[in-house]
Amino acid sequence: MRAETVSTPDEQRPADSGQGEEPSFLRANAVTLIAGTVAVALAGIIWFGLPHEREIDSLWLFLFKLTPFAAAGVAIGWLDLRWARRLRLQLVLIPAAFLAFFCLFVPRIFFYRSIPGAEHYYTILTLVPFIILALVLAYRLGGGSRPTTFRLCAALLILQLSGLEDLAFFVTNPHPGGWASVPAVWDWANHIRVRLGHYPTREEAYVFIVAHLTLALLVLFLPGRVSRGLRVSRGLAARVRGRRERGA
Template sequence: MTSPPPRPAGSFWLDNRTALLAGALAVALAGLVRFVIPYEREISSLWMLLVKLTPQLAACVAVAWLDVAWARWLRLHLVALPAIFLAFLCYFVPKTFMTALDMVDGTAAFEDLYLHVVVFVPFMIVGLVLSYRLGGGSREGVLRIGAAMTVLQMSGLEDLVAVLMNSRLDGVPEVWAWAHHMTVRLGHVATRTEAYVFIAVHLVLAVLVLVVPGRAVTALGRRMRRRAPSA
């Protein structure tokens, strides 16, 4: 193993304190979402939706502030990435198969499979941004990619594709009563047209998150702060 980065003793914990604190917070929030608040498909309010997003957002912050030099010295990529793959291979894949088989046998509801996927998607997002960071990706890049994928996750695009792939439906429904993540943000059940607009807005927002230069965002923030006293 090569020598560690030339930094004072104990600097690993100092350099990664934000990553460690955010990671611990992500684990605590994941436990809260999974075992404390109601674990169900329906989203009762906008605040509940935001709470359910907090674990993956905290995890993305933890990854963004991970010190890459120390991570490489610890060979973290040789441990974390195979571990993530094994979690997919040995939990999410067989769990998906077993839940689908239970549905066929009539012993499980669709909600069980839905809740399983709800856990799968954030795990995938965090795994992807971690791979990017350990490969030398920038902090800004991690935050951009994590934010963009979260926006896409909440866009309703998956709902649209699922509807289009469902041969039992005669076209796209006029009312999207099942899309609770849309309902809590719109304040009412989305119509088909509203759903299309909702998805399009999120797609545009995701692209903007990825391509708008950081300096433009910084300049906009400074301009807004200058105007605040006069407002």
């Protein structure tokens, strides 16, 4: 008895030519190659062209530093699975991601951990999105669908930016007092300050974290048909308002 395989929706697209020939590697992975090149270029600009600082004062700079992650997520999501299997990319890209972590990030963390300055912090700050992308890449190479790939990218980034790790520093480590050791004002949380306009109080930070956790859960579990329905409803409402305004 032969086992049946189930293909993902993005594997089920029709062939590009009338003779049923599959598209070439470059054509099938055009979006991946372009987005990947953009991601590398943006990452290079940020790593080599911008100062490695702990604090960030500009919301626009904060958003700009997220662009390599967004471009890399698009590149992973549009990776053609048939070509990935044919080239056995899972045997190349997953070990490459591990070696980048093990031979680049880990030595750098050990080197800068006792040196004053922001390099140790900045290295870990860069490592976390890399881990997210590596996990999502492994999911995609294993046959994961494109929509879920994008969901995972967005949800995990939201969790990284939620402030949950700042809270976990106090409640998972053996600080005297446990929850009572959480400061009244989080005057180190620059990633929250740049969005709120001020350092959050403890209560504001809790609300901020809960809001981000809720958003991440919605991104992960909100059915696609519901989100599509919401977009269609907003589009219809906008057209109705436009007609009323023209009629007036």
